[in-house]
Amino acid sequence: MTTKPFHPPSRLLMGPGPSDVSPRVLQALASPMLGHLDPEFLRLMDAIQFQLRQVFQTENMLTLALPGTGSSGMEACVVNLLEPGDKVIVGVAGYFGERLAEVATRAGAKVVRIEAPWGEIVPEAAVIEAIRTESPAVVAMVHAETSTGVWQPVDRIALAARAAGALTVLDAVTSLGTIEVPVDEWGIDAAYSCSQKGLACPPGLSPVTFSERAVVAMAARRTPVSSVYLDMQKLARYWGPERVYHHTAPCSLFYALYEGLSIVLEEGLAARFARHRAHHAQLVTGLEHLGLRLLAPPAHQLPTLHAVRIPDGVDDLAVRRALLNDHGIEIGGGLGPLKGKIWRVGLMGEGSNTNHVLLLLAALRSVLDRLS
Amino acid sequence: MTTKPFHPPSRLLMGPGPSDVSPRVLQALASPMLGHLDPEFLRLMDAIQFQLRQVFQTENMLTLALPGTGSSGMEACVVNLLEPGDKVIVGVAGYFGERLAEVATRAGAKVVRIEAPWGEIVPEAAVIEAIRTESPAVVAMVHAETSTGVWQPVDRIALAARAAGALTVLDAVTSLGTIEVPVDEWGIDAAYSCSQKGLACPPGLSPVTFSERAVVAMAARRTPVSSVYLDMQKLARYWGPERVYHHTAPCSLFYALYEGLSIVLEEGLAARFARHRAHHAQLVTGLEHLGLRLLAPPAHQLPTLHAVRIPDGVDDLAVRRALLNDHGIEIGGGLGPLKGKIWRVGLMGEGSNTNHVLLLLAALRSVLDRLS
Numbered sequence: 001m002t003t004k005p006f007h008p009p010s011r012l013l014m015g016p017g018p019s020d021v022s023p024r025v026l027q028a029l030a031s032p033m034l035g036h037l038d039p040e041f042l043r044l045m046d047a048i049q050f051q052l053r054q055v056f057q058t059e060n061m062l063t064l065a066l067p068g069t070g071s072s073g074m075e076a077c078v079v080n081l082l083e084p085g086d087k088v089i090v091g092v093a094g095y096f097g098e099r100l101a102e103v104a105t106r107a108g109a110k111v112v113r114i115e116a117p118w119g120e121i122v123p124e125a126a127v128i129e130a131i132r133t134e135s136p137a138v139v140a141m142v143h144a145e146t147s148t149g150v151w152q153p154v155d156r157i158a159l160a161a162r163a164a165g166a167l168t169v170l171d172a173v174t175s176l177g178t179i180e181v182p183v184d185e186w187g188i189d190a191a192y193s194c195s196q197k198g199l200a201c202p203p204g205l206s207p208v209t210f211s212e213r214a215v216v217a218m219a220a221r222r223t224p225v226s227s228v229y230l231d232m233q234k235l236a237r238y239w240g241p242e243r244v245y246h247h248t249a250p251c252s253l254f255y256a257l258y259e260g261l262s263i264v265l266e267e268g269l270a271a272r273f274a275r276h277r278a279h280h281a282q283l284v285t286g287l288e289h290l291g292l293r294l295l296a297p298p299a300h301q302l303p304t305l306h307a308v309r310i311p312d313g314v315d316d317l318a319v320r321r322a323l324l325n326d327h328g329i330e331i332g333g334g335l336g337p338l339k340g341k342i343w344r345v346g347l348m349g350e351g352s353n354t355n356h357v358l359l360l361l362a363a364l365r366s367v368l369d370r371l372s
Numbered sequence: 373m374t375t376k377p378f379h380p381p382s383r384l385l386m387g388p389g390p391s392d393v394s395p396r397v398l399q400a401l402a403s404p405m406l407g408h409l410d411p412e413f414l415r416l417m418d419a420i421q422f423q424l425r426q427v428f429q430t431e432n433m434l435t436l437a438l439p440g441t442g443s444s445g446m447e448a449c450v451v452n453l454l455e456p457g458d459k460v461i462v463g464v465a466g467y468f469g470e471r472l473a474e475v476a477t478r479a480g481a482k483v484v485r486i487e488a489p490w491g492e493i494v495p496e497a498a499v500i501e502a503i504r505t506e507s508p509a510v511v512a513m514v515h516a517e518t519s520t521g522v523w524q525p526v527d528r529i530a531l532a533a534r535a536a537g538a539l540t541v542l543d544a545v546t547s548l549g550t551i552e553v554p555v556d557e558w559g560i561d562a563a564y565s566c567s568q569k570g571l572a573c574p575p576g577l578s579p580v581t582f583s584e585r586a587v588v589a590m591a592a593r594r595t596p597v598s599s600v601y602l603d604m605q606k607l608a609r610y611w612g613p614e615r616v617y618h619h620t621a622p623c624s625l626f627y628a629l630y631e632g633l634s635i636v637l638e639e640g641l642a643a644r645f646a647r648h649r650a651h652h653a654q655l656v657t658g659l660e661h662l663g664l665r666l667l668a669p670p671a672h673q674l675p676t677l678h679a680v681r682i683p684d685g686v687d688d689l690a691v692r693r694a695l696l697n698d699h700g701i702e703i704g705g706g707l708g709p710l711k712g713k714i715w716r717v718g719l720m721g722e723g724s725n726t727n728h729v730l731l732l733l734a735a736l737r738s739v740l741d742r743l744s
Contacts (some may be wrong), residue, residue, distance in 0.1 A: 003423075003634035006627060007407045013572060017620060029624055032403035033390040033574060034380045044378055051375075067576060068440045068601065069619045075601045095617075103600045193660045196620060202405060204439060204576055226598040228475045229447045231438065245467075245707060248389060249440045250576030252401055252624070260462055262375035273477030296581045330407045333616060338463060 009200035011324075014353075014360055016174070016305055018203050019348040022258065025201055028259035029252050036249040044258055045239060045249070049069050052260035055199070055269070056191060056209045058183040063209040064228040064239045065120035065195070066230065070173040073104050073192025073206030077169045078140070081190060081214060082360045083223050086109030086137040089130050089166075091115075091122035091157075095147035095335045096171055100140050107226065110138045112136065118338060119148045119295040119307065128160040138167045143181065144174035147335045149307040149344065151179070155186045162187045167214055169225040173197065176207065177264055178276045178304040179350060184255060187234035189214040198204055198276075198304060200349025201337060203255045208232075212284070264349075279352045283345065286361040290368070295342055303352075307334070307342040319367055327363040383696075384723075386400075386547070386732055387704035388677055389519050390568035391720040393632065397573055400631035401624050402638055416630055417611060417621070423633035427548060427571070427641070428563060428581045435581040436565070436611045437629060438602065441624055442545040445564025445578030448476050448602040449541045450512070453562060453586060455595050456480030458509040461502050463487075463494035467519035467707045468543055472512050479598065485507065489708060491520045491679065492516060493665040500532040509663065510539045515553065516546035519707045521637050521679040521716065522668045523551070527558045534559045538585055544571065549636055550648045550676040561586040567625070570648075570676060571728035572721025576625045581602075584675040623644070625657040636721075648675040651724045655717065658733040664720075667714055675724075679706070679714040688712045699735040 013020045032265060034041040052063045066072050078100065082088055089108045090101045093116040104111050107159045107339070112134050118159040131139060133235040139161040141154045157167040172181045176191075177198025183191050196203035210218075218225075218232055225231045229247070238246035243253050264272060280303030284294070287308060295307035316333060320343065323329045326344075332344035345360065385392045406413040414418045417697040438444050450472065454460055458480045464475045464490040476483050484506050488494045494513070503511060503596050511533040515524045530540040538563040544553045548563075549570025568575035580692075582590075582604065590597075590604055597603045601619070610618035636644060652675030656666070659680060667679035682688050688705060692715065695701045704716035717732065 002629075003419075003637065005634075006403075006419075006629070008403050008408075008623075008632050009412050010408065013405055013407060013408060015407055015521065018407065018623060021405055026402045026404065030398045031378075031380050031381070031400065033385055033393055033568070034383060035385060035387055035704075036575070038381075038696070038702060040381050047375075047378075068444065071619045071620065072440065072601050075599060079598075099476065099600065106600060107598050120641070194509055200626040202622060203408070203620045204625055212565070224478050226451075226478055228471065228478060229444050230678070247443045248575045249725070250574060250625070251380075251390060252443065252574040252628070253622070255380070256624070258375075258378050262377075265375065266577065297592055315465060324410070329598065330410060332407075346433075 010328050012352060012356060012359065014346055014356060015330045016344045016346050018350060019200055019346060019351040021202060022041050022263055024263065025256050025260045028255040029202065031255050036251065039244060041251060043321060044254060048254060048261065049239065051265060052207050052264055053287055055261060056181060056183045056263055057185065058209050060183065060209045060211055061214050061283050062215055062236055064235065066206040066208055068206055069203055070192065070194030072230060073208045074100060074171060076208060076232060077190040077192050079107050080101045080218050080225050080228050080232045081138050081167055081169065082107045082109040083221060085110065086190050086209055087112060087134055088138040088140055089127060089134060090129055090137045091121055091141045091152065093122045093148065093150065094118050094145035096142045099169065100142065103154055104140065117326060119150065121152050121300050121306065122158050124153055127157045131160045131164045131166060135164060136166050138169055140169040142171040143261045144302050146174045146305060147338065148295055149302050149305045151300050151302040158186045158188055167217060174305055176273065185211055194256055197348045199260050199264060202253060202257050204250060205257055218365065241336060256337050269274040276347065276352045278309055279357050280353060282354060282357045283347060286357065290361065290365055304346065304348050308345055310341055310343060315371065318371055322367040322371065323363055329360055329363055373573055382700050384701045384728060384731065386718055386723060386728060386734060387702045388716045388718050391572055391718060391723040392634055393572050393574060394652045396635065397628045397632045400627040401574065402693065406623050408623065409615060413623060414615065416626060420626060420630050420633065422581050422638060426637055427633060428553060428555045429557065429679045430581050432440060432555065432581045434587055434608055436607065437576040437598065437684050438580055439503060439619055440578055441575055442564065442566030442578050444602060445580050446472060446543060448580060448604060449562040449564050451479050451599050452477045452597050452604045453481045453510050453539055453541060454481040454588050455593060457482065459484060459506055460510040460512060461499060461506060463499055463524065465492055465494050465522065466514065466517035467522065468514045468517055472514065472543065475507040475589050476512065477510055493524050493672050494524055496525055496528050499529045503532045503536045503538060507536060508538050510541055512541040516542040516674050516676060520667055520673050521677045523674040530558045531562055539589060546677055549644065551645055557583055562655065567629055569720045571630050571632050573634060574625060576622060578631055583705050646723055648719065648724045651719050651729050653724060654726060654729045655719060658729065676718065676720050678717040681714055687743065690743055691707060694739040694743065695735055701732055701735055734737055
């Protein structure tokens, strides 16, 4: 029996991720396997930790890449820092805030939701007030809500949490590598991200970082972490000098992550953030010319991901299908209550460039003209 | 800042995995990214399910690849099939049996351990007797114990479990693709494996399969699964016709898995198993000539992984270091109580070939001569 080889069609990835990756990263992926305890591979892991600390702007020792997608990072932060009965404040204004609340509920935590409509920020004042009145163990916020394109301010919340003795967890899945995520400066105790958006690597790894306060809290747990796979104390012993076996590291993805992070650091964080802002501005101007409006208020719009309101009478699926089939351009649809109401346009990592913006705008105009 | 590119050194991977992969698989890895909801990618997922069913010898609808290593598959099977207070029988005669027991304990299950010394099989009669007396909800066995090289008989245990109304979970991490794992014929209700051993793909994915009985049991749960990331009901909705978002599939690893499974099925399972048996026999004869003995009794020795007793007075690390540095050959060390007492030699997937065996034997002879 012979199976047909799979050759992915040519695509411009302008949805919520994965984003396009550099040929350097693709080439790294194709390097031969290495044993996960090979001295050369251990050196690569050390180098990745060094790189991730720079990207997270932290000196946290416990900074590494989990063997799973960004969702595994969310779960790792929640299940390691919360014990059954602990109180957690979760900011919910989109799909990923909802998911944080669900993961915390399953961990047996008492979840206090501070909500806002999808497309708005969670009001900082309400979260800070809840920190005062609820005395939570953990405060968990989504920095860049991938379902709405909203850029959530979190620095004052983290400050209030620290003052109240609570740990702050930050979902940086769609922010890391595209906007500032200064973990140490803000006093974030645990942050997680993914490999396939702002870092422009293939999906499958979740960079995470934990502060010393978080490490102390995990060491003082009264109950074991429900997950062995995501148990940070076991993962710390694997990534630390003892190298105690925990799982078989996905070496190919690590090669790619190292190369992708090298590209990020060669560009420099400040230049990378400026590039994301510039192409965001270009996109917004172009969308305005097409008469299209964004869901998020301008003051809280991410430069990374844009939720574009679908005009009345326009068929969501027909437009996305035409973009994909006629132009090879992928944009995302809406999740949950926003299904059919928005498109999601990502400008992430390698994908945040002027030609992507120009081509998308031109193709969108052409498709909308044809379908109207 | 410019970072040094990483070029993995040339290695013959003859440890417990990852194993060597075909250049076809490496090439597939380097294909460009695709969105996880791209129609072409969804077709690839369907094709992978079709391939995995053949490899697991099952018609189970719920057969897919989890976005994590083999350890995530173990955790998925345990946390989805067990609820707090449920009784589970676990066969423990090595590191991975121990881990199964630990994962089940953390899931809140009442764990009944049926044990044997590391290097022996768990006595089938003792497990079958315990099934009668304990009436467990689940019986969990390690088919191929990666820490000892022992091939555990499980067919009669699965039969007894089914007769008693218990679900059988099988750890097929080191067996799938190298020896028979006839899931339907044996009446296994959940099995998990990894991508980087017998399937000769890069690490990072965990093929799993669940029987209809298991699906019914999961639907009838009284409590939610502790893990959202590994919640099989959510994963089933993502892999099913609805394609409800759950995580971003690691597309590069999927390209590689598809290509690797194509190679497995082109060879054919029967031929592949025969090849593993033949090179196993060649290795065993060669080891005997070197005066080296295996830990496992011959009747229960896997053809995939060999625990070789380190002779008295021979320095474990010095030998492995010389093999790696002078010959580019990786073999594994012992885990837990077998640390320093055994080497682990894998003949898995692409790596089960006569030249690997000949070279390892020659290099081992040379190193032992030099170091003695």
